[in-house]
Amino acid sequence: MTRFASVLLTVLICLVALGQFVQVITRYVLEIPVMGLEESLLYPTLWLYMLGAVNASRENTHIRANVLEIFLSTERQHQVLAVIGEVISLIVGIWLTTWAWEFTKYSMRVWRESPTLYLPTFYVDVALFVGLVLMMIFTACHLLMHLRALFSPIAEPAIEGGLK
Amino acid sequence: DTLKISHIRPQGATIDNELRALAEELTTATDGSVELNLFPASALGDYTSVQERISVGAIDMAVQPAATAVDRRMQISAFPYVAANWAEAKKIYGPGGAIHSAMKDLYAKQDITMLAAYPVYFGGVALNTDAVNPGDPTAAKGIKVRVPGIKSFQLTADALGYISSPIPFSEAFTAVQTGVVDGVVGSGAEGYYASFRDVTTAYVPVNTHFEVWYMIINSGTLAEMSDEDRAALETAALEFEAKRWETAEADQGAFEQKLADNGATIVSLTNEELAATAAHVRAQVWPQVLQDVGQDWGQGILDQIGE
Amino acid sequence: MIEIALFAVLVLVILLTLGVPLPYCFGAGLMVMYFAGDVVMKGNMLWGFQQLGNPVLLAIPLFVLAGTIMSVSGIAASLLNFVNIFIGHLKGGLGVVATVSCALIGAISGSGLTGVAAIGPLLIPEMEKQGYPREYATALIANASLLGLLIPPSVTMIVYGWVTDTSILACFLATLGPGLLIMASFSAVNIRMARRFPLKLNEPLKGAAFMSEATQRGFKATPALLMPVIILGGIYGGIMTPTEAAAVAVIYAIPVGFLIYKGLDVRTFFGAGREAATSVGAIMLMILFSMILSQMFVLESIPQAIVQAIFSVTENKALLLVLINILLFLVGMVVNDVTAIILIAPLLLPLMQAIGVSPIQFAAIMGVNTAMGGVTPPYASILYLGARIGQVPVTKVIRPAMTLILLGYLPVVFLTSFWPDLSMWLPRFFGY
Ligand code: NA
Ligand code: NA
Numbered sequence: 001m002t003r004f005a006s007v008l009l010t011v012l013i014c015l016v017a018l019g020q021f022v023q024v025i026t027r028y029v030l031e032i033p034v035m036g037l038e039e040s041l042l043y044p045t046l047w048l049y050m051l052g053a054v055n056a057s058r059e060n061t062h063i064r065a066n067v068l069e070i071f072l073s074t075e076r077q078h079q080v081l082a083v084i085g086e087v088i089s090l091i092v093g094i095w096l097t098t099w100a101w102e103f104t105k106y107s108m109r110v111w112r113e114s115p116t117l118y119l120p121t122f123y124v125d126v127a128l129f130v131g132l133v134l135m136m137i138f139t140a141c142h143l144l145m146h147l148r149a150l151f152s153p154i155a156e157p158a159i160e161g162g163l164k
Numbered sequence: 165d166t167l168k169i170s171h172i173r174p175q176g177a178t179i180d181n182e183l184r185a186l187a188e189e190l191t192t193a194t195d196g197s198v199e200l201n202l203f204p205a206s207a208l209g210d211y212t213s214v215q216e217r218i219s220v221g222a223i224d225m226a227v228q229p230a231a232t233a234v235d236r237r238m239q240i241s242a243f244p245y246v247a248a249n250w251a252e253a254k255k256i257y258g259p260g261g262a263i264h265s266a267m268k269d270l271y272a273k274q275d276i277t278m279l280a281a282y283p284v285y286f287g288g289v290a291l292n293t294d295a296v297n298p299g300d301p302t303a304a305k306g307i308k309v310r311v312p313g314i315k316s317f318q319l320t321a322d323a324l325g326y327i328s329s330p331i332p333f334s335e336a337f338t339a340v341q342t343g344v345v346d347g348v349v350g351s352g353a354e355g356y357y358a359s360f361r362d363v364t365t366a367y368v369p370v371n372t373h374f375e376v377w378y379m380i381i382n383s384g385t386l387a388e389m390s391d392e393d394r395a396a397l398e399t400a401a402l403e404f405e406a407k408r409w410e411t412a413e414a415d416q417g418a419f420e421q422k423l424a425d426n427g428a429t430i431v432s433l434t435n436e437e438l439a440a441t442a443a444h445v446r447a448q449v450w451p452q453v454l455q456d457v458g459q460d461w462g463q464g465i466l467d468q469i470g471e
Numbered sequence: 472m473i474e475i476a477l478f479a480v481l482v483l484v485i486l487l488t489l490g491v492p493l494p495y496c497f498g499a500g501l502m503v504m505y506f507a508g509d510v511v512m513k514g515n516m517l518w519g520f521q522q523l524g525n526p527v528l529l530a531i532p533l534f535v536l537a538g539t540i541m542s543v544s545g546i547a548a549s550l551l552n553f554v555n556i557f558i559g560h561l562k563g564g565l566g567v568v569a570t571v572s573c574a575l576i577g578a579i580s581g582s583g584l585t586g587v588a589a590i591g592p593l594l595i596p597e598m599e600k601q602g603y604p605r606e607y608a609t610a611l612i613a614n615a616s617l618l619g620l621l622i623p624p625s626v627t628m629i630v631y632g633w634v635t636d637t638s639i640l641a642c643f644l645a646t647l648g649p650g651l652l653i654m655a656s657f658s659a660v661n662i663r664m665a666r667r668f669p670l671k672l673n674e675p676l677k678g679a680a681f682m683s684e685a686t687q688r689g690f691k692a693t694p695a696l697l698m699p700v701i702i703l704g705g706i707y708g709g710i711m712t713p714t715e716a717a718a719v720a721v722i723y724a725i726p727v728g729f730l731i732y733k734g735l736d737v738r739t740f741f742g743a744g745r746e747a748a749t750s751v752g753a754i755m756l757m758i759l760f761s762m763i764l765s766q767m768f769v770l771e772s773i774p775q776a777i778v779q780a781i782f783s784v785t786e787n788k789a790l791l792l793v794l795i796n797i798l799l800f801l802v803g804m805v806v807n808d809v810t811a812i813i814l815i816a817p818l819l820l821p822l823m824q825a826i827g828v829s830p831i832q833f834a835a836i837m838g839v840n841t842a843m844g845g846v847t848p849p850y851a852s853i854l855y856l857g858a859r860i861g862q863v864p865v866t867k868v869i870r871p872a873m874t875l876i877l878l879g880y881l882p883v884v885f886l887t888s889f890w891p892d893l894s895m896w897l898p899r900f901f902g903y
Pocket of ligand 1: 576577578579580581582618619620621622623624625
């Protein structure tokens with residue numbers, strides 16, 4: 001899983017870098033800028049952002065400000081806090097996902113096109129919904145693991161490392 | 165009702181002042197029943213996303229160019245060299261004109277009602293370097309210019325002999341200032357004065373296109389208004405447009421003068437040069453953009469204009 | 472409506488304290504605005520997602536990736552060795568080496584984490600060997616790592632320029648002055664502190680030995696030193712936009728890392744790609760929802776309401792600047808740099824303009840304050856990373872870190888607010 005994520009994300013980010021690099025070369029060295037390169041780059045760019053965020057969910061490395069955690073001492077308190085955090089994440093995340101679904105339906109209906117190559121932007125837009133759904137699945141997995149840790153007498157130390 | 169209305173120029177720009185005046189008139193005319201809440205300077209996002217948000221009813225109104233992402237036929241509004249002068253422009257883009265009617269129909273398909281057209285200016289080329297053969301479109305100028313990500317502008321810039329470079333608007337000023345590009349295509353004197361005056365040393369009013377914005381409102385919002393309020397809004401919008409047609413040409417001249425006062429050379433072209441340029445660009449660009457918008461549909465409108 | 476907006480912010484802060492991931496904290500703020508404030512959610516996803524497509528933002532993942540490649544490839548080591556030969560043998564010199572190396576790394580990376588990630592593992596053991604307390608060395612490098620956000624390129628300035636529609640190049644230059652001053656003041660504070668430590672100093676190299684060593688290390692450091700030249704020279708020399716420069720930095724770093732410094736291999740390369748993409752994904756998801764929340768505030772004219780509310784209390788410029796610095800300090804305690812900028816910059820910019828602070832100077836004010844958030848507890852991401860790298864308990868690093876902040880950083884924060892020329896002279900020099 002980690003290996004798959006590494007390859008996919010690295011390929012996406014390098015594709016984006018390469019596209020921008022070609023832009024400089026064609027404009028500055030060859031003086032024939034490529035039309036439509038920028039709008040094509042939207043595809044790897046936004047999928048990169050969303051899949052990067054999905055991977056953050058998988059690894060449980062989203063940006064958090066664990067302010068309260070510092071004041072808690074027992075493992076059990078930490079687990080309770082983690083459960084509360086994941087439950088809230090799920091509720092808010094699912095609400096956001098429904099709006100992302102609205103957006104996806106809208107995008108499918110109007111079928112927007114990019115300005116010069118007329119590429120359909122639906123395949124960019126759908127990344128948001130797909131990404132959020134995957135994030136919710138991983139969040140639910142983390143919740144289950146925290147619950148299991150909470151109700152089983154032996155704490156599982158593997159949780160912090162995320163899903164491998 | 166309080167209507168949220170977006171436009172793309174900063175506070176204090178001509179359009180901003182005119183809309184504030186319109187808002188006051190409307191409030192007076194409807195005894196405070198209709199109020200406009202202005203959001204200048206694209207505070208609600210760029211015009212592409214504002215148009216879509218008007219279409220779904222998240223924002224009420226805007227005065228802005230037509231965004232072509234949802235319907236590429238809207239490019240007809242920015243076709244290069246359709247009108248040769250202000251009189252022709254009024255016939256084509258003004259009330260009852262071929263493009264005016266066409267745009268109204270296209271907006272309606274997106275649940276948007278076009279209340280008025282707002283003529284802005286004839287476009288030109290702003291350069292941060294000396295102009296090279298400005299009147300001869302066949303001469304390669306060796307000058308890189310920033311073009312907006314809109315096909316007709318890119319083709320027009322190429323047809324005029326410039327090297328077009330697609331750079332996002334947010335990076336455009338910096339790109340000109342540092343010399344990534346040496347000029348800008350896609351706007352006119354007013355637009356360049358607003359955003360590029362400090363990097364404009366020469367301005368070529370080569371009439372690239374006729375810039376026209378549209379006052380648009382979500383059709384549902386309009387339908388939900390009381391009959392009196394709706395009538396007041398529609399009347400005010402028509403007056404707003406009529407007034408603008410009277411002042412637009414002088415306004416364009418005023419902004420060319422402002423550019424000149426700011427140190428730019430205004431490179432005047434002769435009527436012959438303008439006519440030759442128009443013929444050249446039409447021959448180069450029209451066939452391609454016509455194909456994009458649908459040959460029959462587009463040609464139909466151009467024929468209407470020709471008559 | 473301003474009450475509901477404040478309530479939304481309150482909910483946001485509570486969830487944040489509970490440790491809910493930031494994107495969902497903003498999502499909860501949205502829920503409050505939607506259910507209690509009756510604002511339209513329709514069309515917001517569309518708008519927010521289209522905002523993410525702005526090419527300006529693309530500079531963020533690319534500068535982050537360039538920094539990540541730098542830190543795994545061993546480029547940092549060559550920079551460090553080079554700086555070390557000149558000042559490493561002086562009393563307190565190694566601390567200065569740490570600071571200056573972080574600044575050099577800052578000129579390559581756009582993030583505040585790269586310095587501590589790249590320099591920390593190499594220099595913390597080295598400093599301890601010379602006699603610096605381990606927690607002090609860790610604190611110093613974590614603090615100096617903030618220079619990554621102040622020496623251009625900088626992720627926070629990209630975001631600031633983007634949300635406030637200010638030239639990103641001007642913003643880059645605005646934090647450069649304060650950044651260099653902070654580099655100098657950290658060095659000075661370190662030299663003063665070093666007197667207290669029982670340091671064992673290395674014998675300085677002399678004459679021919681020094682020359683040959685300097686040449687050799689200089690030669691090894693050249694490809695690394697060329698990188699800022701390419702990035703900043705490319706941007707300010709009119710060859711490329713910041714986003715393109717970020718891409719060029721990545722394309723340049725890959726062969727240099729693989730072939731010249733050799734720290735990069737297939738495994739670490741893909742690891743670096745995943746790491747950069749993941750941290751960027753987390754940032755972007757947060758940007759998405761915080762942008763939508765901020766847009767809701769704009770739609771409800773909250774910024775104007777805030778300006779009015781504040782002006783009804785005072786219109787005194789100096790007092791307002793002090794208050795804003797305090798506010799930013801408090802915000803920086805609980806959220807990270809980019810978040811603070813997205814949330815605060817659009818709300819306060821109208822106020823700053825009303826009291827005559829230019830958007831470029833405000834960029835510097837926001838820049839130095841929000842960067843400091845990386846080391847101010849309770850949420851101090853850069854300090855925590857440092858503690859992990861230095862293998863010292865967080866509680867022990869906080870004290871020396873706060874000493875450095877108090878003596879070295881805070882004075883510059885206040886100078887940035889009250890001495891406009893500090894942040895304005897470079898942008899002015901370049902014509903902004
Ligand atoms: Na930096
Ligand atoms: Na903090």
